[in-house]
């Protein structure tokens with residue numbers, strides 16, 4: 001059996017960013033302790049499967065502090081036989097003093113950090129309601145790189161007040177830290193968020209699409225190749241945990257709002273810290289890993305859907321001819337590349353991914 005990934009959702013944040021719809025709440029030391037104890041028990045019990053990636057996301061995992069996070073790392077090592085060389089990632093919010101935290105995480109076996117920078121412009125950070133400065137984020141990234149941690153930075157595209165020039169400067173600042181991975185997300189007005197209720201002025205869709213494509217070109221010239229719709233990395237520095245999602249491999253989720261895909265079934269823990277602490281059962285979300293789901297996830301990756309992976313997963317020698325036939329009409333406009341052994345979206349195709357997938361897999 002292939003090793004699984006483990007995702008730990010840490011639901012605490014110092015405050016709510018106006019664009020964010022992830023499950024998070026303010027907590028204090030008592031909630032952090034109770035959460036850690038419950039998550040530790042689940043991780044130590046394991047799933048009867050070995051894992052080779054562990055990812056702390058949120059929320060703001062770094063709020064737990066190094067002591068609690070490393071307790072959870074040790075529990076996961078005990079419960080899922082994480083080997084030497086396993087990828088262990090912690091999302092870090094640079095609003096806190098990161099120096100001691102990063103040192104303790106690196107010494108405790110964490111291998112990778114993902115830093116929520118979002119922009120190198122102070123005005124843009126303020127418009128996004130972020131609680132850190134650009135310098136804090138860049139300094140955290142430089143320190144993580146110096147400690148030998150794989151380092152990823154998050155950037156947001158098409159934010160209030162942004163221009164192509166300011167986005168390019170933010171991307172250049174990320175590259176200069178030595179980070180070899182960058183995630184870039186187009187800002188969306190998610191229902192229920194403060195931005196959705198009171199929308200700020202945003203760049204228009206055509207402008208945003210143009211910046212996204214130019215950003216890909218800029219990062220490519222800096223040695224960070226686009227390997228997924230929103231992710232760029234130097235070769236060999238791709239995020240192994242997230243690759244499991246896009247390659248439709250199995251993973252276990254721990255924490256409120258965490259999703260799992262195990263034994264061919266998808267299920268999730270509902271939102272709500274209390275319910276998680278009380279041992280509430282996860283909710284079944286049906287069978288997972290079918291042909292269309294596998295194909296749609298693969299098309300998020302620049303490598304796309306390959307006959308080789310298809311054969312290994314489904315035992316069929318070639319990709320379904322009906323999909324290839326429908327995909328071919330999108331080759332001429334430059335949205336799709338396809339041949340006998342592969343089907344993939346181009347960066348321009350990524351901008352239309354939902355519509356293209358609906359046409360190809362209809």
Ligand code: SF4
Pocket residue numbers: 012013014015016017020021022024058059060093116
């Ligand atoms: S810190 Fe991250 S998870 Fe928390 S509210 Fe802001 S964007 Fe959402």
